[in-house]
Amino acid sequence: MTETRLRFPPSPTGYLHIGGARTALYNWLYAKKTGGKLVLRIEDTDTGRSSAESIKGIIDGLKWLGIDYDEGPYFQTDFEADHVAAAQKLLASGAAYKCFCTKEELDSKREAALAAKQPLGYDRTCRHLAAEEIAAKEAAGIPSVIRFKVPERNGLLGYDDKIFGRIEAAYTEIDDFVIVRSNGKPLYLLCNVVDDIRDRITHIIRGQDHMTNTLKQVLLYEALGEQLPVFGHMPLTLDTKKAKISKRSHGEIVAVQFYRDNGFIPWAFNNFLALLGWSAGNDQEFFSKEELIRDFSLERINKSSAIFNYKKDDPKFITDPKAIYFNEHYLRTMEIGELGDMVRKELEAENLWQECYASDRKKWYLDTLALIRDRFHTLKDFTSLGRAYFADDFMVEPKPLEKNVLKFAELQTWLPELAARYENLSEFTLEETERVVRELAEELSIKPGILINGMRTVVTGQLAGPSMFDIVLTLGKEIIVRRLRNVGKFFNRQ
RNA sequence: GUCCCCAUCGUCUAGUCAGGUCCAGGACAUCGGCCUUUCACGCCGACAACACCGGUUCAAAUCCGGUUGGGGACGCCA
Numbered sequence: 001m002t003e004t005r006l007r008f009p010p011s012p013t014g015y016l017h018i019g020g021a022r023t024a025l026y027n028w029l030y031a032k033k034t035g036g037k038l039v040l041r042i043e044d045t046d047t048g049r050s051s052a053e054s055i056k057g058i059i060d061g062l063k064w065l066g067i068d069y070d071e072g073p074y075f076q077t078d079f080e081a082d083h084v085a086a087a088q089k090l091l092a093s094g095a096a097y098k099c100f101c102t103k104e105e106l107d108s109k110r111e112a113a114l115a116a117k118q119p120l121g122y123d124r125t126c127r128h129l130a131a132e133e134i135a136a137k138e139a140a141g142i143p144s145v146i147r148f149k150v151p152e153r154n155g156l157l158g159y160d161d162k163i164f165g166r167i168e169a170a171y172t173e174i175d176d177f178v179i180v181r182s183n184g185k186p187l188y189l190l191c192n193v194v195d196d197i198r199d200r201i202t203h204i205i206r207g208q209d210h211m212t213n214t215l216k217q218v219l220l221y222e223a224l225g226e227q228l229p230v231f232g233h234m235p236l237t238l239d240t241k242k243a244k245i246s247k248r249s250h251g252e253i254v255a256v257q258f259y260r261d262n263g264f265i266p267w268a269f270n271n272f273l274a275l276l277g278w279s280a281g282n283d284q285e286f287f288s289k290e291e292l293i294r295d296f297s298l299e300r301i302n303k304s305s306a307i308f309n310y311k312k313d314d315p316k317f318i319t320d321p322k323a324i325y326f327n328e329h330y331l332r333t334m335e336i337g338e339l340g341d342m343v344r345k346e347l348e349a350e351n352l353w354q355e356c357y358a359s360d361r362k363k364w365y366l367d368t369l370a371l372i373r374d375r376f377h378t379l380k381d382f383t384s385l386g387r388a389y390f391a392d393d394f395m396v397e398p399k400p401l402e403k404n405v406l407k408f409a410e411l412q413t414w415l416p417e418l419a420a421r422y423e424n425l426s427e428f429t430l431e432e433t434e435r436v437v438r439e440l441a442e443e444l445s446i447k448p449g450i451l452i453n454g455m456r457t458v459v460t461g462q463l464a465g466p467s468m469f470d471i472v473l474t475l476g477k478e479i480i481v482r483r484l485r486n487v488g489k490f491f492n493r494q
Numbered sequence: 495g496u497c498c499c500c501a502u503c504g505u506c507u508a509g510u511c512a513g514g515u516c517c518a519g520g521a522c523a524u525c526g527g528c529c530u531u532u533c534a535c536g537c538c539g540a541c542a543a544c545a546c547c548g549g550u551u552c553a554a555a556u557c558c559g560g561u562u563g564g565g566g567a568c569g570c571c572a
Contacts, residue, residue: 009572010572011571011572013571013572043572044572045571045572046571046572048571049571049572050572076572099570102570103569103570106569106570107569110568110569113495113496114495116495117495117496118495118496119495119496119497119568120495120496120568121496121497121568143570145570164498164499164500167498167499168498169497169498170497173496173497173498173568174497175568177569178569178570180570181570182570183570185570187569187570187571187572188571188572189572191572192572207566208498208499208500208565208566208567209565209566209567210566210567210572211498211499211566211567212497212498212566212567212568213567213572215497215498233499235499235500235565235566236565236566238564238565240505242564242565243565244565244566272506275506275507275521276506277506277507278507279506279507279508281508281509282508282520283507283508283519283520283521284520285506285507285520285521285522302500302506302507303499303500303501304499304500304501304564304565305499305500305564305565305566306505306506306507307505307506308505309504309505309506309522309523317523320505320506320522321505321522321523322505322506322521322522322523324522325521325522325523326522328535332535374534374535374536375533375534375535376534400532404532434531437531447531448531449531449532450531451531452531452532453531453532456531456532456533457532462532462533463532463533464532464533464534465532465533465534466532466533466534467530467531467532468531468532469531
């Protein structure tokens with residue numbers, strides 16, 4: 001068997017969104033699984049809407065996800081000569097014809113049909129023009145497009161879809177579609193096929209919205225005398241109102257960039273995307289890259305479309321809760337060194353990174369991440385919720401400040417007293433630091449919790465966190481003593 | 495309007511091709527509980543679905559037909 005070759009052909013008319021990312025991922029997985037190649041082809045023939053910025057966004061998005069390609073990016077506009085040659089070949093062989101209907105005529109016919117609730121297709125006005133009529137119109141300088149001449153056959157046109165099974169439709173249902181614009185520029189349906197043939201694509205895995213295109217393209221392969229690739233159409237990703245997800249109507253929440261900028265772990269997001277419409281057939285949800293490549297199959301892609309359950313304006317979930325869950329899982333279980341590299345980038349961006357975290361304080365750095373990661377949702381939390389571990393300029397949240405500190409005015413003396421005792425402690429250990437707190441609480445006849453929660457807030461700015469004495473040891477005597485002594489500042493600013 | 499596709503908990507899904515082991519399993523979310531100085535994590539538990547109607551069969555989530563619902567396509571966009 002020849003090598004499998006797949007492609008991801010985005011049109012650069014916006015950022016990479018999750019639907020596109022999922023398509024890219026499935027193609028990538030299948031290419032990897034079969035030891036084949038993945039080609040990136042930018043379909044930029046719509047010059048009006050294509051942009052360099054969008055191309056960059058797509059490439060950056062794929063890079064962030066870790067979806068690498070073996071060839072490309074190729075640009076469709078670089079192969080215009082191929083497309084034109086194919087169109088000429090079809091014209092010459094009688095598989096296509098010139099159509100002189102104007103866009104205005106067609107538009108008004110379409111609108112009329114729509115209003116009258118009649119079928120929409122092209123009425124084939126120019127299909128049977130005699131050679132003299134064509135010559136006359138051309139001599140008169142009337143512009144024309146080239147349309148594909150759908151064969152007049154009885155029976156059904158069809159192909160075997162790897163995901164949906166046999167797909168068929170009557171020949172009479174297929175429109176004579178335009179393959180070349182009146183300005184001579186070939187259109188998607190043709191370009192796409194010509195490029196896939198040239199790139200020797202063996203498997204076309206794309207969205208279900210292409211299903212009707214596929215029927216037409218099957219005809220193009222036939223007319224061009226080429227062998228059909230394997231087709232597989234993936235169900236679309238819908239929004240919570242069951243509408244197709246689009247860049248236009250959903251904004252940043254469906255952009256891959258959004259997940260990068262909000263501290264998602266690339267593989268966690270891939271894992272989530274992979275499970276949106278595919279399952280291994282068992283209860284496994286977490287897959288390493290190797291496992292996913294090994295277990296992935298086209299046949300197990302679900303036929304019904306999946307809903308991307310994002311929560312708009314929900315303070316608790318910035319996106320689909322399951323996507324967050326996957327992120328949390330990886331955040332908590334991934335190899336700590338790998339997490340360290342990711343968090344490093346976050347710290348650097350906030351000017352909190354210190355070189356010693358990579359050298360003599362490396363153990364401290366990684367231990368600290370291991371201590372605090374259990375409560376975090378994204379990479380961003382390390383510099384927001386976890387800021388107190390890396391800097392003194394952390395925010396103290398109002399709720400715990402009120403509840404754990406301001407409520408007890410005596411903390412202004414208790415905490416500095418605790419600081420003094422800590423300072424004189426010869427053994428600054430878990431046991432000793434805890435003992436000292438409990439001892440002080442007993443002397444003051446208060447619950448240890450008052451001291452503990454007060455110090456947690458003063459020292460980390462947070463209502464919740466790891467075990468208090470783990471924090472004490474992690475931050476170290478000097479910082480703890482300093483922050484405890486400073487408790488007065490919270491009262492003074494009232 | 496025409497054509498194509500789909501249909502299991504709120505969401506992602508297992509089970510459907512090879513009908514019985516499924517009064518339907520897992521995960522997320524939600525709600526309780528345990529743990530705890532806090533909050534999480536973790537663990538335990540609860541809630542919650544075979545769209546509907548017929549048919550075939552000893553037996554249907556599973557096969558067949560229809561209905562309904564949903565999605566997609568119908569561009570000189572890709």
